[in-house]
Each structure stands twice: as C-alpha cells, then as structure tokens.
Amino acid sequence: MKKNTNWEYAPAPEAAKIAKIAKRYDHFINGKWTPSQSGKTFRTINPATGRKLSEVADGNDADVDAAVKAARAAYEGLWGKMSGRERGKYIYRIARLMQERAREFSIIETLDGGKPIRESRDIDVPLAANHFFYTAGWADKLEYAFPNRNPSALGVAGQIIPWNFPLLMAAWKIAPALATGNTVVLKPAETTPLTALKLAEIIADSGLPEGVVNIVTGAGTTGAAIVNHPDVNKVAFTGSTSVGKFIQQTIANTDKRVTLELGGKAANIILEDAAIDQAVEGIVNGIYFNQGHVCCAGSRLFIQESVYEEVIWKLKSRMRTLVVGDPLDKNTDIGAINSKEQLKTIQKYIQLGQEQGGDMYQPTCKLPSAGNWCPPTLFTHVTQSSVIAQEEIFGPVLAAQSFRTVPEVISKANNTPYGLSAGVWCDKGARLFQLTTQLDAGVVWGNTFNQFDPASPFGGFKESGFGREGGLHGLAAYLEM
Numbered sequence: 001m002k003k004n005t006n007w008e009y010a011p012a013p014e015a016a017k018i019a020k021i022a023k024r025y026d027h028f029i030n031g032k033w034t035p036s037q038s039g040k041t042f043r044t045i046n047p048a049t050g051r052k053l054s055e056v057a058d059g060n061d062a063d064v065d066a067a068v069k070a071a072r073a074a075y076e077g078l079w080g081k082m083s084g085r086e087r088g089k090y091i092y093r094i095a096r097l098m099q100e101r102a103r104e105f106s107i108i109e110t111l112d113g114g115k116p117i118r119e120s121r122d123i124d125v126p127l128a129a130n131h132f133f134y135t136a137g138w139a140d141k142l143e144y145a146f147p148n149r150n151p152s153a154l155g156v157a158g159q160i161i162p163w164n165f166p167l168l169m170a171a172w173k174i175a176p177a178l179a180t181g182n183t184v185v186l187k188p189a190e191t192t193p194l195t196a197l198k199l200a201e202i203i204a205d206s207g208l209p210e211g212v213v214n215i216v217t218g219a220g221t222t223g224a225a226i227v228n229h230p231d232v233n234k235v236a237f238t239g240s241t242s243v244g245k246f247i248q249q250t251i252a253n254t255d256k257r258v259t260l261e262l263g264g265k266a267a268n269i270i271l272e273d274a275a276i277d278q279a280v281e282g283i284v285n286g287i288y289f290n291q292g293h294v295c296c297a298g299s300r301l302f303i304q305e306s307v308y309e310e311v312i313w314k315l316k317s318r319m320r321t322l323v324v325g326d327p328l329d330k331n332t333d334i335g336a337i338n339s340k341e342q343l344k345t346i347q348k349y350i351q352l353g354q355e356q357g358g359d360m361y362q363p364t365c366k367l368p369s370a371g372n373w374c375p376p377t378l379f380t381h382v383t384q385s386s387v388i389a390q391e392e393i394f395g396p397v398l399a400a401q402s403f404r405t406v407p408e409v410i411s412k413a414n415n416t417p418y419g420l421s422a423g424v425w426c427d428k429g430a431r432l433f434q435l436t437t438q439l440d441a442g443v444v445w446g447n448t449f450n451q452f453d454p455a456s457p458f459g460g461f462k463e464s465g466f467g468r469e470g471g472l473h474g475l476a477a478y479l480e481m
C-alpha cells in the first residue's frame with residue numbers, strides 16, 4: 001500500500017525550554033547536594049541528538065557509604081519514630097509537587113531517555129505521582145492492611161533501577177519504602193539519572209527530613225557498592241536477569257531481604273474470535289510502546305491460524321502509520337533508542353532473526369541523521385527455537401508465530417525461561433480465563449496490554465524474578481511481620 005503523503009502530520013514540538021537542567025548534578029546525600037569523593041563525573045546525553053545534557057557525579061564506595069550512614073541515622077532518628085500519619089503527609093506533598101512540575105518532569109524524561117513526550121506526559125509522570133498518592137494513603141493504615149501481623153519497617157533500603165522508566169521506577173521503589181517507614185539509598189541508571197535528581201529537588205522542597213531519601217548516581221559498580229554495603233537491610237533491584245542473578249549470589253550468605261524485578265519475553269495471544277482491529281492496537285501498544293524498552297513488552301505474538309493473514313496484513317498497515325522521530329514532537333509514536341549500546345544489541349538481534357530464516361518487515365521511515373533510531377520491526381516465519389523468540393531484545397522487534405489449538409499456544413507461550421507478563425485477545429470470557437489461569441506469568445492482560453495501576457501488584461515468575469511492586473504486596477516487601 002502506498003503512503004498517502006497528503007496526510008503527513010505537521011510538527012508539534014513541545015517547548016523544551018521550560019525544563020531546567022543544571023550543567024552539573026552532585027549526589028543527594030543527607031538532604032544536601034554532595035560532590036563525589038573521587039571528584040569524578042560522567043555525562044548524560046540526549047539519545048535523540050547525541051548531545052550532552054549534563055555532568056553527573058560518579059559514585060564510589062565512599063559515596064555509597066556516606067549515603068547509607070545518612071539513611072541509617074535518619075531511620076534511627078526522626079523517621080523511624082514518626083507516626084504513619086505524619087509520614088503520609090510528606091508522601092502526599094511529594095506527589096502534589098510532582099503534579100505541579102509534571103510538564104518539566106516529562107520533558108526531562110524525554111530528553112534524557114528518548115521516549116516520546118506523549119508517553120512521558122500521559123503515562124510515566126502521572127503514574128509516578130499516583131504511586132506516591134496511593135502509598136501515602138496506606139502509611140497510617142498498615143495495621144489494617146496487615147491485621148494481626150505487627151508490621152514494622154526493615155531499616156535502610158538499597159534500590160537500583162533501570163533506564164526504561166526512570167522516574168516511574170524511582171516512584172515504584174521510593175514510595176512504598178517511605179510509606180512503610182524505611183529510609184532509602186537509590187541509584188538511577190547511568191544513561192537516565194536526571195529525573196531521579198529532579199525528584200531529589202522535590203524531596204528537598206517537601207521538607208522530608210534529611211537522610212530519609214538519598215540518591216547516588218553512577219554506573220554498575222555504584223549499584224554493586226549498594227548491594228555489598230553491610231548496613232543495607234533490603235535490596236530492591238529492577239534490571240536485567242544477569243545482574244539480578246549476580247545480586248542474588250552476592251547476598252546469599254547475608255540476612256538482607258531482596259526483591260528482583262527482571263527481564264521478560266511476554267506472549268501476546270490472538271484467538272480467532274478476538275476483535276481484530278482492537279487486537280492490532282494492542283499488539284502495537286504491546287511491543288512498540290517506549291521503543292519496546294519494556295520488561296513486560298508483548299514481544300512474542302501468537303496468532304490463531306484462521307486469522308493469521310488478516311492480523312499480519314492489518315498489523316503491517318498500522319505499522320506504516322507509526323511516526324518515528326523527534327521524541328519531543330507530540331505526534332511521535334516511537335522515539336530514540338536509549339543508548340548506542342542498546343541500539344547495537346537490537347541490531348544484532350535483527351541480524352540474527354534474518355540469519356535464522358525469519359521474514360523481516362520494517363515500514364519505510366525517514367529517520368533523523370543524528371541519534372539512535374530503529375524502525376518498528378516485525379518478524380514472521382519465526383520458529384519457537386529462534387533466538388528472537390527466546391531472548392529478551394528490549395527493542396521494537398516483534399516475533400510472530402501461528403498456532404492451531406489452545407493447548408498448543410499455552411505450551412508455546414510457557415516455553416520460555418521468563419514469566420513476567422502475557423496478553424490474551426478473545427471474545428469469550430470463559431475462554432479468556434481458561435487461558436489466563438494456565439499462563440506462567442505474573443501479570444496477564446485480557447483484551448488490553450500494558451495497563452498499570454498503583455493498586456495492582458506487578459512482578460514475575462521464573463527468571464523474571466520474585467517479589468511484587470504495587471498494591472499491598474508491594475508494601476509487604478518493605479515490612480517485617
């Protein structure tokens with residue numbers, strides 16, 4: 001089908017000027033901006049242009065130690081003794097401040113990480129604020145949330161987050177820790193530290209007692225320093241399965257508590273009675289949302305044979321309408337790939353998919369000359385053993401297969417080391433539940449995909465990790481009972 005060039009969108013760029021990014025950011029330790037003890041910094045860049053946004057302190061063991069000491073002192077002092085009702089007030093205040101500065105947050109999230117402004121504005125930032133609102137409400141009701149269990153805080157939580165939802169992941173970690181009376185040392189990802197540092201500004205403005213939340217920036221070694229610190233009571237990690245396994249080994253002979261939110265390879269299953277147009281939207285949302293940098297992305301598509309041709313035809317024509325490019329443009333559907341390294345990884349998988357006999361489809365897109373870009377990609381003629389159907393790519397690459405019967409698709413969908421999420425598209429409720437109860441996945445969406453809510457627990461099975469974030473389960477992970 002030829003693209004109708006008369007229907008191009010006019011550019012609608014968000015005004016980036018209102019976002020204030022300092023030339024340099026230090027660590028946020030004990031309520032103060034503190035340079036790294038080594039004096040070292042690293043650059044964070046805009047992946048859509050390749051240009052530097054800011055210099056950020058590079059944390060070492062000594063910086064992490066100072067942050068943990070501050071968190072311990074705050075826990076033993078004011079915060080540990082404060083009533084849930086008082087704690088809740090601070091958390092509500094953080095949520096409201098985040099709403100007030102939502103526009104600035106969404107612009108910085110998009111500049112630093114490459115995701116479309118539409119997503120950071122409508123999903124990341126509002127959801128992050130909602131997590132603070134939700135947990136704030138529980139802060140004075142923990143006795144009711146967990147009756148007869150005597151819930152009490154664990155102490156100092158060491159938290160490490162990835163680059164795909166930088167602010168949202170910080171909220172998922174910090175909000176429940178505060179509501180349950182713990183103090184925090186958090187490390188954002190190396191490529192996307194800015195919104196966590198902006199969050200530190202809000203935390204300072206909220207008057208939260210010094211040392212309750214500490215943000216230390218740096219690379220993997222800074223994360224390792226948090227995991228290894230003897231005075232950390234709980235490690236909360238979101239990231240890759242390989243680093244998660246390493247963390248599990250590191251803390252094996254300690255009494256540290258741990259939750260691991262790791263990778264995924266979700267099945268998105270289209271049954272023959274599904275509403276096809278709606279399912280195609282769900283497929284697109286499932287894999288191309290946030291450039292496919294989504295742990296629960298619907299990266300394996302299973303289509304029942306009788307509707308296979310129709311779904312693929314409609315999917316390809318929908319893919320041709322996706323706008324790839326400037327993440328600050330409000331029309332953009334697919335922004336920049338987060339880093340050069342991630343782009344190389346995605347390209348390696350696209351190459352492998354072709355070498356292993358997959359049929360690749362990419363619509364023609366005009367890609368900007370600078371920055372990291374990957375058009376939406378679909379593979380058909382994929383086999384179950386193909387690498388692109390087995391391994392997490394973490395990019396806009398979808399591997400489609402067909403199936404005939406429900407038992408067949410259940411066994412195919414479960415045939416993966418991961419177990420984070422899945423989606424089922426089907427007209428009959430009973431059939432939908434039959435499938436969802438047999439899928440090994442922490443979250444299963446029915447006739448929708450990528451829906452998140454602070455009240456709903458999220459987490460995985462198998463190599464997708466253990467522990468839950470969100471809901472009461474997410475609070476329980478920060479409590480001794």
Ligand code: NAP
Pocket residue numbers: 160161162163164187188189190191218219220221222223224225227238239240241243244246247260261262263264294295296392394420459460464465
């Ligand atoms: P990653 O390489 O594992 O990094 C995650 C975080 O850990 C980053 O802050 C990283 O620092 C740090 N880190 C690296 N090595 C470490 C070590 N030895 N000890 C302690 N910390 C260390 O993962 P990623 O590539 O950033 O993120 C993508 C992965 O996250 C995907 O597999 C995705 O599925 C998963 N994820 C899971 C969920 C979930 O809820 N299950 C949600 C989002 C993402 P640097 O930034 O310096 O590398």
Ligand code: MG
Pocket residue numbers: 044045046047111112113191192193
């Ligand atoms: Mg960046």
